[in-house]
Amino acid sequence: MTELAEKFRRIHSTPAYQLVAEAIERRILAGGIRPGEPIGTEAELVKQFGVNRSTVREGIRLLEHDGIIQRQSNRRLAVSLPHYDRLASRTTRAMVLHEVTFRELYEASMALQLATIEGAAQRATDAMIAALEENVARTARVLGDPAAVAELDSEFHTLIGKASGNRVLQLAREPSDLLVYPTTKMILARVPEGPARLLEAHRRMLDAIRRRDVEAGRLWARRHLNDWRKGFERAGNDLDQPIDSLYLRASPTSSS
Amino acid sequence: MTELAEKFRRIHSTPAYQLVAEAIERRILAGGIRPGEPIGTEAELVKQFGVNRSTVREGIRLLEHDGIIQRQSNRRLAVSLPHYDRLASRTTRAMVLHEVTFRELYEASMALQLATIEGAAQRATDAMIAALEENVARTARVLGDPAAVAELDSEFHTLIGKASGNRVLQLAREPSDLLVYPTTKMILARVPEGPARLLEAHRRMLDAIRRRDVEAGRLWARRHLNDWRKGFERAGNDLDQPIDSLYLRASPTSSS
DNA sequence: TGTGTCGGATTGTCGGACGATAATTCCGCA
DNA sequence: TGCGGAATTATCGTCCGACAATCCGACACA
Numbered sequence: 001m002t003e004l005a006e007k008f009r010r011i012h013s014t015p016a017y018q019l020v021a022e023a024i025e026r027r028i029l030a031g032g033i034r035p036g037e038p039i040g041t042e043a044e045l046v047k048q049f050g051v052n053r054s055t056v057r058e059g060i061r062l063l064e065h066d067g068i069i070q071r072q073s074n075r076r077l078a079v080s081l082p083h084y085d086r087l088a089s090r091t092t093r094a095m096v097l098h099e100v101t102f103r104e105l106y107e108a109s110m111a112l113q114l115a116t117i118e119g120a121a122q123r124a125t126d127a128m129i130a131a132l133e134e135n136v137a138r139t140a141r142v143l144g145d146p147a148a149v150a151e152l153d154s155e156f157h158t159l160i161g162k163a164s165g166n167r168v169l170q171l172a173r174e175p176s177d178l179l180v181y182p183t184t185k186m187i188l189a190r191v192p193e194g195p196a197r198l199l200e201a202h203r204r205m206l207d208a209i210r211r212r213d214v215e216a217g218r219l220w221a222r223r224h225l226n227d228w229r230k231g232f233e234r235a236g237n238d239l240d241q242p243i244d245s246l247y248l249r250a251s252p253t254s255s256s
Numbered sequence: 257m258t259e260l261a262e263k264f265r266r267i268h269s270t271p272a273y274q275l276v277a278e279a280i281e282r283r284i285l286a287g288g289i290r291p292g293e294p295i296g297t298e299a300e301l302v303k304q305f306g307v308n309r310s311t312v313r314e315g316i317r318l319l320e321h322d323g324i325i326q327r328q329s330n331r332r333l334a335v336s337l338p339h340y341d342r343l344a345s346r347t348t349r350a351m352v353l354h355e356v357t358f359r360e361l362y363e364a365s366m367a368l369q370l371a372t373i374e375g376a377a378q379r380a381t382d383a384m385i386a387a388l389e390e391n392v393a394r395t396a397r398v399l400g401d402p403a404a405v406a407e408l409d410s411e412f413h414t415l416i417g418k419a420s421g422n423r424v425l426q427l428a429r430e431p432s433d434l435l436v437y438p439t440t441k442m443i444l445a446r447v448p449e450g451p452a453r454l455l456e457a458h459r460r461m462l463d464a465i466r467r468r469d470v471e472a473g474r475l476w477a478r479r480h481l482n483d484w485r486k487g488f489e490r491a492g493n494d495l496d497q498p499i500d501s502l503y504l505r506a507s508p509t510s511s512s
Numbered sequence: 513t514g515t516g517t518c519g520g521a522t523t524g525t526c527g528g529a530c531g532a533t534a535a536t537t538c539c540g541c542a
Numbered sequence: 543t544g545c546g547g548a549a550t551t552a553t554c555g556t557c558c559g560a561c562a563a564t565c566c567g568a569c570a571c572a
Contacts, residue, residue, distance in 0.1 A: 015554095015555065015556090016555075016556070017317070017555085017556090025349075028353075029349065029352060029353070031500075035353065041521085041522065041523090042522075042523070043521090043522075051556080051557085052556060052557045052558070053557090053558090054310055054313075054555095054556070054557070054558090055555085055556060055557080057310075057314060057523095057524090058313060058314060058317050058555095061273070061314050061317050061318060062317060062318070062321045065318045065321060065322075066321075066346055066349075067350075068349065068350075068353065071523090073565085073566085075521090075522055075523060075564085075565070075566090076522080081350075081353050081354055082346075082349070082350040082353065084350075087343075087346055087347050087350055090322055090338075090343055090346065091343050091347070091427055093281075093285065093322075093324065093338070094323075094324075094337070094338040094340075094343055094427065095423070095424060095427065096285060097284075097285070097291065097324065097337050097338065098337055098423055100423045100424050104421075104422045104423055104424040104425070105424050107371065107375065107422055107424070107425065108371065108422060108424035108425040108428055109424075110371070111367050111368065111370065111371030111425070112367060112368075112371075112428065114367065115363065115364065115366070115367030115368075119363065165360075166360045166363055166364060167351070167354055167356045167360055168351060168356050168360040168361050168363070168364035168365075168431075168432055169360070169363065169364040169367070171347055171350065171351065171431065172364055172368065172428040172429070172431070172432065173428070175424075175427065175428070176424055176428065244287075271523095271524060271525090272524075272525070273524085273525090297552080297553065297554090298553075298554070299552090299553075307525075307526085308525060308526045308527070309526090309527090310524095310525070310526070310527095311524080311525060311526080313554095313555090314524095327554090329534080329535090331533085331534070331535090331552085331553055331554060332553080
């Protein structure tokens with residue numbers, strides 16, 4: 001083995017199906033095709049790229065999976081805006097595989113939720129506030145059913161995310177939220193005073209948003225999440241244990 | 257159109273290739289197969305699932321694309337931990353397609369970076385601090401080259417992310433970081449005092465981390481990002497304009 | 513207006529095939 | 543006996559051709 005001079009870059013042939021996917025992706029991102037517009041049938045792509053249909057299909061699958069293209073009613077492919085939950089579930093999955101701890105989840109959620117409610121307090125529209133009020137009212141009605149309360153809690157936070165008007169923030173927090181939700185459910189089922197405290201916090205947060213009181217919003221969001229943490233520990237868990245695979249959803253697909 | 261009673265759930269048949277993907281994914285997430293362990297060859301999967309190889313291939317492509325399985329040197333498929341950047345680029349792409357504004361990016365980054373440096377100040381190891389010092393030293397050396405400084409800035413923030421020891425936070429901020437980086441590059445190229453101010457901020461942040469001074473860390477991280485925003489505006493941009501497709505990387509694939 | 517029917521288009525799935533390349537085995541030679 | 547290189551095998555990427563199921567649109571019909 002002579003010392004080989006690094007004259008050549010390591011050769012790396014990209015498989016055709018990836019090239020297909022990247023070519024289409026580039027066109028979409030460059031704005032050549034706008035969301036909603038069709039990108040042609042498989043047969044057409046076969047002709048354009050000069051590869052076999054199987055290859056085209058493998059390529060298309062990737063983009064379809066990412067949600068940047070979708071099949072319309074015609075079954076024809078069209079560009080689409082990837083929906084949040086689709087991306088979020090991937091990231092959530094990664095968190096589970098990486099065995100992140102609840103502490104990490106707690107810390108990150110704290111930062112994200114505080115920023116979110118800050119935005120919501122500043123910019124929530126009347127419609128969003130009405131939706132939040134409706135959510136809180138419903139929560140009050142099902143206070144005896146922990147699972148239902150947990151579900152509404154999840155919805156509440158999603159609504160606040162929307163109300164914040166910050167999509168970057170929404171995208172950033174959704175993966176964590178997906179993990180927080182099942183935990184909340186577990187906590188509420190085991191900590192008797194949980195639902196009442198949760199409702200109180202939601203009411204205060206909503207009130208802060210209504211009054212555009214950023215500081216009060218932050219305060220109650222913080223308390224709310226601290227309740228979550230304390231409940232988690234009171235339910236007999238260690239904050240430094242990794243989140244485990246309880247959190248795989250039954251069907252991670254099909255978001256209408 | 258009469259009011260149709262919602263008696264039936266929308267029918268939805270899942271194609272076989274998706275079932276294959278989901279079946280494998282479930283097994284992995286349930287912990288049946290740990291990262292690094294092989295999944296079996298395509299031929300074996302064909303036998304197990306009783307479908308055609310084309311179908312199996314379409315299915316495993318999806319998981320491969322998500323990074324939860326990978327081909328080893330044997331070419332055999334094995335479970336793997338999805339790496340951050342792979343997920344991040346998807347989310348970044350979504351942000352571009354959704355035409356999020358710089359303001360949204362700025363706000364979200366602020367929350368995420370403050371939380372990150374907080375974690376770093378509390379938990380950075382000596383090794384991480386050394387790496388940060390090395391980064392700062394290199395930055396000082398290339399101060400005349402805006403592009404190089406931008407690159408090192410990106411690295412600096414990645415290092416702080418690692419130093420924070422919070423992977424949830426890291427996963428949450430990476431997508432935004434991917435968008436911040438090209439902007440920083442543009443700003444540094446146009447704002448003469450940019451590099452010097454950036455270096456100063458990095459030094460202060462590093463110092464705060466070294467002294468475990470959370471408040472100082474937050475302060476300088478905030479200033480640093482405010483500089484970014486001001487530079488952005490000084491460079492003649494409007495904070496409320498959508499980020500555009502300048503940000504698609506040349507090759508969004510292959511992370512070793 | 514609502515309903516059956518038909519043809520065409522498109523997809524999902526299949527079976528089989530070939531070459532390229534990495535992994536493994538085997539064999540001749542020192 | 544041990545080792546380097548050749549032969550074999552395994553596996554993947556790609557291709558081809560095919561078929562049924564399904565959906566869309568159009569059209570005729572009640």
